Every structure is written in C-alpha cells, then in structure tokens.
Amino acid sequence: MLISLLALAIAAQAPPVMPPAPVLPSDAAEGDWRAIPDDELLVMTLATGKTVVIRLAARFAPEHVANVRTLARAGWWNGESVYRVQENWVAQWGDPSEKKAMAPGVKAVPAAEFEIAAFDAAQILSRPDSYSARSGITADGWPIAGDGKAAWLTHCYGMVGVARDALPSTGSGSELFTPIGQSARRLDRNYTVVGRIIEGMQYLSALPRSDATMGFYATPGERTGIASVRLASDIPAAERPKFQYRSTDNPRFAAYLRLREVAAPPTVPTGASVCDVPLAVRRVAG
C-alpha cells in the first residue's frame, strides 16, 4: 500500500507530456521584458490586507512623482483611506479632510504636468479616436495620445491621476484617483497622470459605490483604510516586489497590436482604442 501510494505520488509529480506551445510572431521575446526601477513602484497596502501596485510615470510627470515619493517616504498616507468611489467614474484616496499638513519637501504647487514633452509612441494605432488625432504606446509601455502640437498620457481604466481643485490647480499628488469604469479621457490634458495600476486593481474597482454627492462616502465607516503606501525601493530587499514591463519597440509588439486591431475571421475586425491595448507586466523573483 505504501509503495503504491508512493508510485502514485511520483506519477502525479511527473509533468504531462505536452508539445511545447508554438511561439507566435506576437509573443514577447524574453529580452522584451525590462525591469521597472524599484523607485518607480508604489505599493499601497489596504487595511483589508490587499495590495495595489502602481507604476509611477516618473519621466512624464517628474514634479508630481517627486511629491509622491516624498509623501510615501514620510508615511503620509499610512492610516488614510479610499474615501470616494463613484460608480462608472473613479476611486480616490488620500486624506478626506484635505487639511493634513504636507510632508516636508513636498512642493505645494508643482508645475502643471497635464501634457508631456512629445508624442513618442513606439507603436501607433491605425485610426484617430474620439479624443485625439493620434494615439499609441510608448517604448516603455505607456498609453499616449497627441494632436500634432501636444501629447499626453491617457486616462484609461486603471491609470492614476492627481485630484485637484478647480483649474489652474494641478494638485500636489497627495490625493490620487483611478478611473473604475468607462475610460475617463475627458480628463486628458486637464489632469496630471502620475502612474498606472499594474496589480490589485480589483481591490479598488470592486469597492462599494457611494450614492452620496460625487461618490464621496457619506460616513467614515464606509471608507477603506490604507495601512501603508511605500516605494518598493524602501521595502526590505527580502520582501520587495519586482516587476518587469513588456517593451513595445519591437516587431513582436507591433504584431500584437495589429492582431488586436484586426481580429482573425470569422470575428469581424473592429479596431482597438489606446485604452483597450493590454500593457503587460509581470512579477519576477527578487
């Protein structure tokens, strides 16, 4: 009996004999994966124990990202909350009183980084869209749009924007939001994008909606607490998350993008919007 159980256990461990999956022209090559720097990863742990990981758009919104780093290093968000969840609009977090003193070194009025320097997409989508003459994906995996004069990161589902008061305010970066429904592209060029959620989006998108004005929870008890927000670079090496993004400046991503726009028959090809192109990331060992 012992022997036969052992034999079964060994059989169960043996990998099934499967032919290797064919490599498609649209598949990433190993070298297409590139590391996201530790100080461009913001790790938000909710009071529920769930973790949301944000990739920071450091080269597109340097002043706001500098503020975000300063706030994270000061532990400024620890004990704060997700205080607004508006159906088909945004989840927003930070200090609901908007009265908490900023951490030392935070620039209260950073430059408005609503637009970015240039339209530098490595892969461009075939069609104009409702919001821009051109759109595409940067080499380092950001969705971008432009009109020939200006360029901007797009407020797709899961992007992270900086909440602000009425224009010309740009916000400091202490109050952040992410679109949780239809993309929020009417915020493009009017709000600063500081990042994108690359893991744990469902812990924000599935939070209960508030029916109160603008989706701000009516009572503190409805909020979801934030245990901590840290830069990965400030997390001890042994527990530090590591991520890579799929780069797009290669023919494999170009093939992937074309497949997304032009599906194989019998499916009718419909196109693809810049917010509907999956931008792959993966967790890797430290």
Added chain:
Amino acid sequence: MLISLLALAIAAQAPPVMPPAPVLPSDAAEGDWRAIPDDELLVMTLATGKTVVIRLAARFAPEHVANVRTLARAGWWNGESVYRVQENWVAQWGDPSEKKAMAPGVKAVPAAEFEIAAFDAAQILSRPDSYSARSGITADGWPIAGDGKAAWLTHCYGMVGVARDALPSTGSGSELFTPIGQSARRLDRNYTVVGRIIEGMQYLSALPRSDATMGFYATPGERTGIASVRLASDIPAAERPKFQYRSTDNPRFAAYLRLREVAAPPTVPTGASVCDVPLAVRRVAG
C-alpha cells in the same frame, strides 16, 4: 421643550429660499422625456435584495428580446446566479451549467442580430473613433455606430450583451453579460446587444472579481444569487417601476452633446466617445 422641538421640526421642513435654477439650452424640456414601455423593462432582483433594471433593445434585436421575454415570463432565471465577474471585462449571469432546459417557446437558434438595419442616429459625434467611422445616439437614446455599410449598437459600459459559444453561434439570450470596465467595443458586430442597464449597475460592477479562468467563480458559494427576473409588464401595477428616457432628436440634446465634446475654458476640450455620453433615464410615478 415639546414646542421648541416642534418649531425646529417645522423649520427643518421649510424649503430654503433659493432662486430658480436658470434653464440652459442643453437642459431637457419636459416633453423630451418619453415613456419606456413596460415590456421593455427587465427587472432583476438579486438575492441580496438589490435590483438591476435593464432597458431592452426590442427594435434592434427582436428575436433575442423575444427569447428574453419568454425566459422572464417562465421564471427561468429565478434561482440562477451571477456566475462570472472578470476584472476590467464583464459580469455575466444565467445558468452556470449551461445545461438547463430552455423555457417552451424559446428559439434555440435565433437570427444573429450582431448588426442592425441602419445607422439612424439623431445626433452624430464629431469625430470618427477607434472602432467606427461614425457614431452617435439614436432618437430613443441608444448608442450606435456605423461604417457606411453596417450599423450596430456599441458595447459600452453597462450595455447588455448575449453570451455565446464560438461563432457562428449567437446565443439564445439565456446567458447575459455587461461590460464592467473599459468599454468592450471589440465585441461590436460579433455579439448581440439586447439592452442597457439603466438602474443598479453598481450591484454588478462592484461584485468581487474572480481570479479563476475567464473570471468564472471557482466555487458556487462565490456566486450572487438571482431571486427573480421579471418584465415590468408582469409586475403588479402597484409596485411596477416606470421609467422615461431622454429623447435626443431635439436641439437641447444636440447642445448637450456639443458641450460634452467641447468643454468650456479653462478646461481643454477633449472630445467625447459614444460610450462617454450619459444617456439619461428617470424613474417616474406609476
């Protein structure tokens, strides 16, 4: 003490003296609101007690809507569940076994209603989008797109589509889904749209996501039960919900649409997509 409390209560009931809000050119006139027929309202009551109301696209997908009505009248969905919730994709409900016998009178293979007869938008958006040369809103408040040859309802957030097997299957209408994230327009012309959620969307969009394959819950305990799905026309008059939609074949909605596309300064006008035009409905007394 009693008197002063009474005085306070009376004071609290007195309406504050406010000037009447000015009527804007983009505001609906009273006559712009039109009744949604009782047999075009599908009322899904979840086991949680929450209600989701769907407006049926009877004139665009007549065979599928006929099936939906037959299934509702047979109580076919009662006791079934929301069995799939995939992050940034869809919530889907019906019979997870896909083995339950259809109700008598249900057409097992209805006509594929992926496209509709004509592009009959009353108001057309200014720009082409990533998925269509033209898009707009029909007079009776449906988002629509076309390419000069065909036309179709668009898979925006909150639209209701018919789940199906691989093409050329069109599905019977027993398994329904709604996009809960970024719009799902790559399903346009490949899936049949049978309606739009007009109330209670948050009771589907905020359900916990499943990490299992394609978001199908791994265990029955994760599903959200469906207490009943009924046509409003089959609900006793005293408790029957009544809804009106805002019609769009009038200059007031045209002004509203232009405002949506071209925001007032200092906001930079960004445009609007067909999925980002709110299509107003309102509950009215019976």
